[in-house]
Amino acid sequence: MPILEVNDLQAGYGPITALHGVSFDVEEGELVAIIGANGAGKTTLLMAISGIVPALSGAVLYRRRSITGLAAHVIMRQGIGHCPEGRRIFSRLTVQENLELGGFTQRDRWQLRRDIAEACELFPVLGTRMTQVAGTLSGGEQQMLAVARALVGRPKVLLLDEPSLGLAPLVVRQMFDVVGSLTARGITIVLVEQNARAALALAARAWVLEAGRVTLAGTGKELAADPRVRAAYLGE
Amino acid sequence: MSALFFLQQCLIGLTNGALVALMALGYTMVYGIIRLINFAHGDLIMLGACLALTLVGAFGLEAAGTATAGVATWLGIALLVGLCGLFCGLVNVAVDRLVYRPLRDAPKLAPLVSAIGVSFIFMNIGLFWLGPADRSFPQLLPTANLLPGEGLQFGWKDLLVLVVVVPLMAALMVLVKSTRLGKAMRAVSQDETAAALVGVDVDRVIAATFFLGGFLGGAASVIYGLYINTIGFQMGFQNGLYAFTAAVLGGIGSIPGAVIGGLVIGLVRALSTAYVGERWAGAMVFAILIVILVFRPEGLLGRRTKEKV
Ligand SMILES: Nc1ncnc2c1ncn2[C@@H]1O[C@H](COP(=O)(O)OP(=O)(O)OP(=O)(O)O)[C@@H](O)[C@H]1O
Ligand SMILES: [Mg+2]
Numbered sequence: 222m223p224i225l226e227v228n229d230l231q232a233g234y235g236p237i238t239a240l241h242g243v244s245f246d247v248e249e250g251e252l253v254a255i256i257g258a259n260g261a262g263k264t265t266l267l268m269a270i271s272g273i274v275p276a277l278s279g280a281v282l283y284r285r286r287s288i289t290g291l292a293a294h295v296i297m298r299q300g301i302g303h304c305p306e307g308r309r310i311f312s313r314l315t316v317q318e319n320l321e322l323g324g325f326t327q328r329d330r331w332q333l334r335r336d337i338a339e340a341c342e343l344f345p346v347l348g349t350r351m352t353q354v355a356g357t358l359s360g361g362e363q364q365m366l367a368v369a370r371a372l373v374g375r376p377k378v379l380l381l382d383e384p385s386l387g388l389a390p391l392v393v394r395q396m397f398d399v400v401g402s403l404t405a406r407g408i409t410i411v412l413v414e415q416n417a418r419a420a421l422a423l424a425a426r427a428w429v430l431e432a433g434r435v436t437l438a439g440t441g442k443e444l445a446a447d448p449r450v451r452a453a454y455l456g457e
Numbered sequence: 458m459s460a461l462f463f464l465q466q467c468l469i470g471l472t473n474g475a476l477v478a479l480m481a482l483g484y485t486m487v488y489g490i491i492r493l494i495n496f497a498h499g500d501l502i503m504l505g506a507c508l509a510l511t512l513v514g515a516f517g518l519e520a521a522g523t524a525t526a527g528v529a530t531w532l533g534i535a536l537l538v539g540l541c542g543l544f545c546g547l548v549n550v551a552v553d554r555l556v557y558r559p560l561r562d563a564p565k566l567a568p569l570v571s572a573i574g575v576s577f578i579f580m581n582i583g584l585f586w587l588g589p590a591d592r593s594f595p596q597l598l599p600t601a602n603l604l605p606g607e608g609l610q611f612g613w614k615d616l617l618v619l620v621v622v623v624p625l626m627a628a629l630m631v632l633v634k635s636t637r638l639g640k641a642m643r644a645v646s647q648d649e650t651a652a653a654l655v656g657v658d659v660d661r662v663i664a665a666t667f668f669l670g671g672f673l674g675g676a677a678s679v680i681y682g683l684y685i686n687t688i689g690f691q692m693g694f695q696n697g698l699y700a701f702t703a704a705v706l707g708g709i710g711s712i713p714g715a716v717i718g719g720l721v722i723g724l725v726r727a728l729s730t731a732y733v734g735e736r737w738a739g740a741m742v743f744a745i746l747i748v749i750l751v752f753r754p755e756g757l758l759g760r761r762t763k764e765k766v
Contacts (some may be wrong), residue, residue, distance in 0.1 A: 293653035325656045
């Protein structure tokens with residue numbers, strides 16, 4: 222039974238429809254990837270799951286229950302975390318305050334401290350920057366903070382939108398290592414990536430999005446070997 | 458005499474400025490959270506003053522006025538501040554819910570024009586409530602000087618301004634700095650979407666901000682009545698203008714900025730009234746506003762740079 226199921230989802234912005242009926246599903250503890258070109262609708266898809274962009278039709282089911290149309294904070298509180306594209310950290314707040322906001326729904330102060338400490342173990346550099354204003358972190362550090370902030374919210378399902386964007390190659394490796402390790406902590410991952418090679422290597426299953434429609438689906442291995450994927454997304 | 462005179466004007470200026478600052482907070486908080494200049498705030502304060510006047514009558518507070526202010530008077534004033542604060546806070550929340558929230562995703566001009574509309578509606582309610590003429594607001598506090606000697610005048614009314622304004626502002630700063638709501642407010646003000654994604658109920662935080670700004674405005678309306686002793690249905694316009702100017706001067710969106718802006722305006726007004734003439738006071742305030750904005754467009758404590766994206 223999938224923990225998250227998206228059925229024929231349509232969504233858009235005013236007159237623009239960006240998703241024309243997208244379906245996919247994730248099993249509990251699975252890591253799946255969504256790949257696609259710029260403007261394919263990947264970000265819109267994650268935003269629609271999170272309730273930021275309203276769905277025009279179709280449904281999002283979480284643990285078999287529809288969460289379509291719920292407010293974003295309600296969806297988050299049910300266990301769906303989202304690390305949005307472009308980091309969107311609170312740049313005028315400190316690293317510490319950003320992480321505390323990640324655990325906004327955690328009422329137990331001690332648990333919150335443990336969660337923050339745990340997130341900092343994954344990204345040790347953050348632990349040394351707690352009092353720094355987040356906007357003055359380097360781009361890579363900001364990306365780590367964004368992922369750490371989402372993790373402090375203890376998501377069951379984590380939607381990751383291009384976590385490797387703008388990172389140096391070495392840091393990209395580190396980021397993918399962390400992302401890959403999250404399933405071992407019981408977190409289900411939906412990974413959106415431009416870096417299709419790395420994403421497909423990690424993903425149990427993946428979907429290719431083109432102009433708001435799913436055009437290909439399969440296991441990560443299958444897609445990585447598919448000639449169309451290789452031509453369009455792996456640059457071969 | 459001249460040094461003493463100067464000191465006296467500063468004292469008057471700071472007291473008046475504290476009142477302006479309290480009104481300015483409503484502008485700056487709402488702007489900080491949803492980038493809306495809530496033009497109706499001045500008229501909301503006027504409605505608060507209407508309620509204050511009505512309540513003074515209902516409570517029979519006018520009887521006070523001996524040499525020292527009695528406990529009953531102070532309790533009465535505290536009750537007025539609480540009730541008018543609550544009233545203005547709730548009216549502000551209702552306006553947000555009915556007018557501004559439906560326009561949240563509309564172009565910025567739509568809520569702005571609606572705010573002007575709300576301002577007119579409030580003014581008409583005030584006209585209905587008070588009548589067209591100015592009304593005198595009863596003198597509840599004794600007029601005796603609290604300072605020894607003849608030199609400096611600092612009366613009960615001045616004390617009242619300080620004992621209400623200073624704790625309210627301190628409480629607000631603590632609230633924004635260290636409570637859960639305050640953290641949520643700062644998060645929403647920086648990025649609504651990111652705030653929602655960490656589980657913040659954005660609409661509720663915005664409503665809470667309107668409540669707090671309205672509450673402070675309601676408190677200010679009581680102080681205004683007791684301090685100035687005249688209220689009228691048009692008072693919202695001028696007071697709103699000065700308060701808004703204070704918010705811009707300090708850096709709109711910044712809470713300490715609104716406080717400093719209010720104090721600066723109070724001082725400039727008092728000193729120019731004393732040394733240049735009352736009719737120039739308004740011109741001086743706005744001349745200084747323009748000069749400051751030329752050199753610091755973001756206001757005294759506003760943020761200069763855009764943050765890294
Ligand atoms: N706020 C918006 N208003 C209007 N149109 C939008 C908005 N955001 C995205 N779009 C449009 O929706 C479509 C899908 O955009 P989306 O951001 O989901 O693509 P994406 O797959 O995430 O692209 P990228 O890889 O560049 O991040 C695009 O055509 C885009 O122009
Ligand atoms: Mg995107």
